[in-house]
Amino acid sequence: MKPRPSPPHTSAAAEESFGHSPASINAWRRRTQAALDRGAQTPFYLFSPDSVIERTHTIENLNFGLPTTCWYSFKTQPLPPLVRHWVGLERPIEVVSEFELRAALASDCPPDRLLINGPAKHRWLPRFPIPGLRVNLDSLTELPPLLPMASQLGWRTGIRVRTSEEFDPENPSFPTQFGMEPEELPTALRQFRNAALEPETIHTHLRTNVSDPTCWTRALDVLRECCEANQWYPANIDLGGGLPAFTTRTRAGKPYTASFDPSLKSYAEHLRNALRPFVWAKTLWLEHGRHTCAESGLLAIRILDIKQKGPHRLLICDGGRTLHALVSIWEDHQLIPLKASTSPTTPAAVHGPTCMAFDQLGRRLLPSDVNIGDVLLWLDAGAYHLPWETRFSHGLCEVWWDAGNNNPTCERRAESFPESWILWQTTQQSGFGAKTRPLRQENHLDADGS
Numbered sequence: 001m002k003p004r005p006s007p008p009h010t011s012a013a014a015e016e017s018f019g020h021s022p023a024s025i026n027a028w029r030r031r032t033q034a035a036l037d038r039g040a041q042t043p044f045y046l047f048s049p050d051s052v053i054e055r056t057h058t059i060e061n062l063n064f065g066l067p068t069t070c071w072y073s074f075k076t077q078p079l080p081p082l083v084r085h086w087v088g089l090e091r092p093i094e095v096v097s098e099f100e101l102r103a104a105l106a107s108d109c110p111p112d113r114l115l116i117n118g119p120a121k122h123r124w125l126p127r128f129p130i131p132g133l134r135v136n137l138d139s140l141t142e143l144p145p146l147l148p149m150a151s152q153l154g155w156r157t158g159i160r161v162r163t164s165e166e167f168d169p170e171n172p173s174f175p176t177q178f179g180m181e182p183e184e185l186p187t188a189l190r191q192f193r194n195a196a197l198e199p200e201t202i203h204t205h206l207r208t209n210v211s212d213p214t215c216w217t218r219a220l221d222v223l224r225e226c227c228e229a230n231q232w233y234p235a236n237i238d239l240g241g242g243l244p245a246f247t248t249r250t251r252a253g254k255p256y257t258a259s260f261d262p263s264l265k266s267y268a269e270h271l272r273n274a275l276r277p278f279v280w281a282k283t284l285w286l287e288h289g290r291h292t293c294a295e296s297g298l299l300a301i302r303i304l305d306i307k308q309k310g311p312h313r314l315l316i317c318d319g320g321r322t323l324h325a326l327v328s329i330w331e332d333h334q335l336i337p338l339k340a341s342t343s344p345t346t347p348a349a350v351h352g353p354t355c356m357a358f359d360q361l362g363r364r365l366l367p368s369d370v371n372i373g374d375v376l377l378w379l380d381a382g383a384y385h386l387p388w389e390t391r392f393s394h395g396l397c398e399v400w401w402d403a404g405n406n407n408p409t410c411e412r413r414a415e416s417f418p419e420s421w422i423l424w425q426t427t428q429q430s431g432f433g434a435k436t437r438p439l440r441q442e443n444h445l446d447a448d449g450s
Ligand SMILES: Cc1ncc(COP(=O)(O)O)c(C=O)c1O
Pocket: 073, 076, 094, 117, 118, 205, 207, 208, 209, 240, 241, 242, 243, 287, 288, 289, 290, 291
């Protein structure tokens, strides 16, 4: 007997397979069409704030046993209109570099709502004698230049501690480069106390896309041991970010949130139990970037060419991995046509325009009637897409913003060739003898002052 052919996949079923509701898919289609009607040119990113605020509220309303604050992880989504929106809600921001600090201040974030994290801050933070900052120190090297500033300027300080749960996920035997080791804490705390400072925050961050809430339980056990061994009782427990987004998957097709329930109650319960022995703690701080921001945006790209190579249908588009979505190296996101279709689906590979075999956004079932000129939407582009955008053979693309009123505005034009070429001007001048070397960033570590 001949095997019965399985029924063709329907486009609608394929669209919902990543967990997006039909309502959210429709809303993104509507917003994208509104941007196109207002003159948007592909490729472009389109962002909107609502899901960021909803995800943040959901986390803050979980029962961790301590009042909880979510800080905006600036590096995850350095998008000025979203940052201004967040600041307007009187919410706090975490920054990890000079540019981020300056951008947050330029967005009117008051210094007492800023948390400075990240490594090697002694390179740049001494140039910002701003009273009232919160600063988590990351290494023993940071202490001599920064502790005197902390005393003089009334900084609220903390220490980032690396626990055994924080390692390079690709090579788990290697630690990350962040934070102090537990054995360094006695030396660090002595230096703080000699400067008449008591760090108010113990901070850790495991990694991104943490697979399982028990990782935080084990990390919190290490933090508790650190506190007890050093008679250090910090009021704030800062557990960083790390929650995956519900609607993204590994490239092997596994949902990153397989070990989390959709309400995140089991995540909260793990943290609540592990936080119970911290009887001295007053608040829990979280800095989830990917989980809160991922769903707040998309990348819109247009099909420029279609090649049929044997059984393989290859769509070559004006945007893709190399330029706009480096996360597609390890993450799979939903990829759908702007125009809903009822045609049966067929396998297709979606490629970007760069001359790199690496430029492959995803391999997916797409409606068989998608054609040259059609627009495709790569969803969940709200985290780590803008900061990892590249100029590989091209300029930066347009960025559109829908504040929630279906009236998207262009917040950044596409970069033109002259705008991109002018970045090299100082070097060109040096070729004519006007300057001998390009301008460089001031760096107080250059002992010779060069
Ligand atoms: C200090 C710190 N805070 C917040 C984040 C945001 O993490 P995620 O996007 O995984 O939630 C990171 C990410 O590396 C981090 O290092």
